[in-house]
Amino acid sequence: MxxxxxxxxxxxxxxxxxxxxxxxxxxxxxxxxxxxxxxxxxxxxxxxxxxxxxxxxxxxxxxxxxxxxxxxxxxxxxxxxxxxxxxxxxxxxxxxxxxxxxxxxxxxxxxxxxxxxxxxxxxxxxxxxxxIITDPLTGLYNRRFLDERMPFEIAKAYANKLSISVIMGDIDHFKDVNDNYGHVVGDQVIKEFSDLLMLAIRDYDDWIVRFGGEEFLIFLFAIDKENLIKRIEKIRENVESHVFCSDEYAIKVTASFGIYTNSEIKKDDLDKGLQFIHFADEALYLAKENGRNRCELYKLDGIN
The missing domain is CATH 3.30.450 (Beta-Lactamase)
Structure with a gap:
């Protein structure tokens, strides 16, 4: 050597x-x-x-x-x-x-x-x-998956000139469910709620994360604003009409949704995943403030 x-x-x-x-x-x-x-x-x-x-x-x-x-x-x-x-x-x-x-x-x-x-x-x-990337209760993705996947999705949207949409969804007055029926029943409501969310997404391009507790993040790839709003509104209607835990109880809940969509990802947006989530969260907050059981769309110049 x-x-x-x-x-x-x-x-x-x-x-x-x-x-x-x-x-x-x-x-x-x-x-x-x-x-x-x-x-x-x-x-x-x-x-x-x-x-x-x-x-x-x-x-x-x-x-x-x-x-x-x-x-x-x-x-x-x-x-x-x-x-x-x-x-x-x-x-x-x-x-x-x-x-x-x-x-x-x-x-x-x-x-x-x-x-x-x-x-x-x-x-x-x-x-x-x-x-490692899955929420054990719902089978949806967890926050780790979100942190690891979001940068790629934004880069893909930029490279292909496609839109992305981030939606924050939350079960209204969920604390009342836990207080009145217990946490085991509360978990069942969350599980059924997540199943309703899954009906709204496509197998590959879209995904859902259990963001925390009764709050969920939906990511939709390449969908125009009109169809996006229709799809989230349909989820809201499905939740409102659904009877949860029907075998033991007849529980009715509603949900609120905050929507952020970006139809033109720019180079400066490549590291703004957290900001996009924040925009959707702001829209969700307004939906709660305006009476719950509703969808709000975030706009850069103000929220609808």
């Missing part, structure tokens, strides 16, 4: 021996910025998720999490019959992440763990990756 060989070069050689894929990615736009190793699934596709032979963004994106939290993050991922260990190392100053991926399918890492079979362990890994 050449003793004068650059130590950084030695480190790269060592890393290349440990990992099958070493690459830089931009987790906001989901691009494979620089593939250091030779291994590629598809030479013509620069999306980082193409490695997993998928046509959609990873819902449990640890590289976005690593960038948000500015710390090294790891996970196991099962794809195409193989088990991978993924490590994400953030470079905050460059707005990118170094991804280190190793195929550990043949490393016997899963042998005889607590007496479980390999299939059961893989199933647990898949479920864990889902649980």
């Amino acid at each position: 050449d003793r004068h060989k650059d130590s950084r070069e030695l480190n790269v050689e060592l890393i290349e021996k440990i990992y099958d894929v070493i690459r830089y990615v931009n987790p906001i736009v989901k691009s494979d910025d620089d593939q250091i190793t030779d291994f590629k699934i598809n030479e013509s596709d620069t999306h980082c998720y193409s490695f997993w032979q998928s046509n959609e963004v990873c819902k449990n994106c640890i590289s976005m999490r690593a960038l948000n939290e500015n710390k090294v993050t790891m996970k196991f991922e099962y794809s195409c019959g193989k088990l991978f260990m993924v490590t994400a190392v953030p470079e905050k100053e460059n707005n990118r992440v170094l991804e280190l991926i190793r195929d550990v399918s043949n490393d016997h890492l899963l042998d005889n763990i607590d007496g479980l079979s390999e299939d059961l362990i893989i199933d647990k890994i898949v479920k864990l990756n889902k649980e």
